[in-house]
Amino acid sequence: MIRKSRVVLLVLAAVAAGVLLTAGFNVSPIARALLGDKEKPALIPAAAGLRMVPVDIPQLFKEVSPAVVNISTTQLMKFNHPQMRNPFGRQDPFDEFFNNFFGRMPKEQKRRSLGSGFIVSPDGYILTNNHVVEKADEVTVTLLDKEEFKAKVVGTDPKIDIALIKIETKKKLAYVALGDSDKLEVGEWVVAIGNPFGLGHTVTAGIVGAKGRIIGSGPYDDFIQTDASINPGNSGGPLFNLKGDVVGINTAIIQGGQGIGFATPIQLAKSVLDQLKDKGKVTRGWLGVYIQALTPETAESLGISGRRGALVSDVTSGGPAEKAGIRSGDVIVRFNGKEIGDEHELPQAVASTKPGKTVEVRLLRGGKETTVAVTIAEMGGELGKPAGGHDLSKNLGLTVQEITPEIAQRFDIENTKGVIVSGVEDGSPAEDAGFNVGDIIRQIDRRPVSNIAEFTKSAAKFKAGKTTLFLVERGEARILLTVKNK
Incomplete structure (x- = not known):
């Protein structure tokens, strides 16, 4: 009995010590939820016991939603119905027929679209996506309390799909803090707030699925991937961490994909914000x-x-x-x-x-x-031209020819030095390497190729089993293709 009593006392003491340590020092998320600690977002186990879900999202939404806005735009689309004339210069009878039956068709039509944004300063500056306000004739911002304002587009940066707009008001507006997306971790909880499908303020939550995603939208792709639901109308809205700081701008979704949305890192937007405000454009x-x-x-x-x-x-x-x-x-x-x-x-x-x-x-x-x-x-609008610039090479599966004046004019080729690819054999090393018809070969193994003679001379040196390096011009781009010779 004595031994059992000691065991019970030791267990009780350990539990008490554990509670004290938890409450005073290294407090676990579950303990915070049970103890009511409000310093950090509390976490409690999901029903399945496998996934932790934040319980402070309602409070977070109350704090930041006044700074999230709905954006509606209007673009005036004009339609021209040309007058039809007969060979004698008179109005064609069919034109009268067309006007009688279709004359009520509008010559102008308003195109409307919806998006989201968030206020970044008390004097009314708002960040959103460029594609939300691009080509808009009128931009209207609606606050959480349904108050509406006409907005002015201050600056845009299409390369990263960012726009800065402004509304004028005498009162100071609620605004959000811009966080540090570089410190965002994969698996971290995030919250998206926006205006999906024009329904008004909506909040969704999820985790960061990946960082640095390349989706082919531009030269500076570096998206945050999240499974927080992002739908049409969410574009331009904020992605928050659980501290209530904006870490991303909800930008893109994959058609047909479920639980896959993409946000522009807020660090990218912060790097151009001052330029957009001061100059209306970005210098890179x-x-x-x-x-x-x-x-x-x-x-x-x-x-x-x-x-x-x-x-x-x-x-x-x-x-x-x-x-x-x-x-x-x-x-x-x-x-x-x-x-x-x-x-x-x-x-x-x-x-x-x-x-x-x-x-x-x-x-x-x-x-x-x-x-x-x-x-x-x-960086200017024009990036400049690259420097520098029927024979069949059976080993490569590549057909090339001289760049004649006719070919140069047809394909708008300024530098006629080199040879143009006129055929690529199916299943050949050239096809495997990625050659396309219309490619211009400028160099082989770093040696210039000005014409068919130089190409043939270089091709004669190809050795089976060895790789050959081609410098190819494709449109405005220059690429290196590596071919393994048979």
Whole structure:
């Protein structure tokens, strides 16, 4: 009996100590929920006992929803019904027939769309998506209390789909704090608030499924993926963490996908916010390079180990990169102190650099590292032209021909040096490498190709089992293709 009593006392003491430790020091989420601790969002187990769900979302919604707005836009669409004339210049009888039966068709029609946004300052500045207000003739903002305002578009940045608009009011408005999306973790709970399907303020919750998603929407793709429901009308609305800070701007969904939405990281928006407010547009840095992914085959051809970095397929004539000595085949592994893991990371690093600033760029060239200093220029509307520019190669499965004046005129080719691909054999090494009809071959193994004769001379050196590196021009882009010879 004595031993049993001691055991019971020890157990009770341990439980008491555990409660005290939990309450005073390392408080678990469950303990916080049970103890009523309101300092941090409490978590309690879901019914299945497998997933934890936040219980402070109602309070969070009450605190931040006054700063979330509904945005409706109107665009005036004009339709022209041309007058039809007969060969004698008189009005065609069919025109009268058309007007009699279809004359009541409107010549102008208003196109309306809906979206969301959030107030970022008490004087009425609002962040949203560019596609929400793009080409709108009229923008109306509705607050949570149903008060409406006409809004002015202050600035837009289509490259990252961001717009800054403003409403005028004498009262100070509720606004939200912009958080740090770089600190957002995969698996972290987030809350989306917006105006889906025009229904009004709606809140959904989920977790961050992934970061750095590339969905092909632009050169600076870096989306937060979340399973918090995002629907049409949510565009431009805020994505919150559980502290109530905005960490993203709800931007895109996948048609037919369930539980997959994408938000622009708020750090990306913060980096251009001042420019949008002061100038109405965004000025970005420009390096003047064409880049692509570094594949194992291309790395082997260049004598490079590993796959880190952005492969330079070509440089723009007269651009900062060419002036600094960067050339085709270089692999950029570090830019202005930032490690470049792949081709998606370089554009953002360059764009965020102030024009006129000189930065160090570390390259891999011929298997060796080298560093060059580059003075970044301002990105303009035109990025410039790349520098530089029937024979059948049975080993490649590639048919090429000279760039004649007729071909140059037909395909708007300014630099006629090189050969144009006129055929790609099915199942050939050329097809496997990604060649397309219309591609212009400018270099083979870094040696210029100006005509059929030079192409034939280079093709004669192809060896079975070896890889050949082609510099190809495709439209405005320059890409490197690696072909393994049979």
